[in-house]
Amino acid sequence: MKVGIMGGTFDPIHIGHLIAASSAVEAAGLDEAWFMPSHIPPHKDRAPKASAAQRWDMVCRAVEDHPKFKPADVELQMGGVSYSVETVKRLCELYPSHQMHYIIGADMVQFLSKWFQIDEIVKRIGFIGLQRPGTALDLSRLPEHIRQAVVIVPMPLIDISSTLIRERATTGKSARYFVPDRVFEYIEVNRLYEA
Ligand code: ATP
Ligand code: MG
Numbered sequence: 575m576k577v578g579i580m581g582g583t584f585d586p587i588h589i590g591h592l593i594a595a596s597s598a599v600e601a602a603g604l605d606e607a608w609f610m611p612s613h614i615p616p617h618k619d620r621a622p623k624a625s626a627a628q629r630w631d632m633v634c635r636a637v638e639d640h641p642k643f644k645p646a647d648v649e650l651q652m653g654g655v656s657y658s659v660e661t662v663k664r665l666c667e668l669y670p671s672h673q674m675h676y677i678i679g680a681d682m683v684q685f686l687s688k689w690f691q692i693d694e695i696v697k698r699i700g701f702i703g704l705q706r707p708g709t710a711l712d713l714s715r716l717p718e719h720i721r722q723a724v725v726i727v728p729m730p731l732i733d734i735s736s737t738l739i740r741e742r743a744t745t746g747k748s749a750r751y752f753v754p755d756r757v758f759e760y761i762e763v764n765r766l767y768e769a
Contacts, residue, residue, distance in 0.1 A: 578607040578677045578702060579646070579665070581658070583615045584629045585622040586761060587636045588739060588753045590679075590706075590732040592643075598677045598702045599642055601727035607677065608646035609633045612656035616690065623740060624766050626650055635756040659691040662698050674699045675725070679706035683713070686720050696723040707733040743767035 578598045580591060587609070595607040611629045615622070622629060630650060637643035648664060649656040658676070665674060676699055678686075683703040686692060701724040705711045713721045739749050749767070750758050761767060 575605045575669075575671070576603065576673045576675075577669070578602065578604045578675050579610055579699075580607055580677045581610045581612060581649070581656075581661070583618065583622050583736065584609070584611045584633050585624050585736050586629070586632050586739060586749065586753055586757055586766070588734050588736060588749075588757075589751075590734045592636060592640075592754070593732055594679060594704045594729055595643065595677055596640075597704060597729035598675075598727055602675065602702055602725065604642070604675075606642050606644055608644050609637050610646040610649055610661075612649050613653050614655045616655050616657055617685075628760075628764065628766065632753075632757045632760055635760055636754045638756070657690050659689075659694050662695050666698050675702045676700070677702045677704070679704050680709040680711040681706055683711060683716075683724065684709050686724070687716055692720060696720055699723075700725065702727055704729045705731060707731050740767050744769045 580595045582591060598604060599607050611633055613626060634645045637645055649661055652664060678701055689695060696719060703711060703724050703726045711726060713724055734752055739752050749761050
């Protein structure tokens with residue numbers, strides 16, 4: 575089984591995440607894409623605005639109608655700061671026969687060599703990289719052994735981020751169409767991201 579792991583804060587999950595995963599499924603022939611919210615993201619200086627439970631609820635709502643998309647609570651179950659090296663080791667214990675790839679946007683590809691214990695990570699898991707506005711998708715600066723672990727797949731440029739959605743909300747602007755309908759309803763009902 576070939577699985578793509580879409581890790582993220584998902585504060586909130588939006589159509590950029592979904593189109594990225596769907597592009598990876600199509601281009602790399604993945605059997606499934608797992609959406610795995612981080613517990614505490616190591617690389618962000620601010621705590622997520624939505625709680626872990628709310629981010630999980632939004633992910634579940636976003637993926638429920640795609641037969642190959644699944645929510646994965648591996649990092650939420652592990653708790654603490656979600657270091658990818660620990661997650662990857664855990665994934666290998668839980669699913670030893672799966673062939674796994676992280677699905678990541680260009681902003682994450684750019685800093686791959688800075689990931690904590692990246693050498694341990696690339697021994698165990700590959701990467702599917704996608705373009706994203708704001709960062710050139712350039713593998714040439716990565717060390718050879720990391721570059722070899724990355725496959726680039728095409729996706730349309732989608733200039734949407736969770737930050738944009740949160741910022742828009744502070745001035746009363748809607749998340750409708752930036753997120754799946756069921757996520758939009760959840761954000762409205764729970765009054766997430768309001769100023
Ligand atoms: P934030 O603005 O809070 O950082 P985000 O939109 O970047 O949120 P994350 O949860 O940080 O979302 O990202 C999870 C993964 O999804 C990362 O690998 C990121 O590169 C990728 N990703 C997010 N949005 C897009 C997009 N519009 N196009 C391509 N990849 C994306
Ligand atoms: Mg981000």
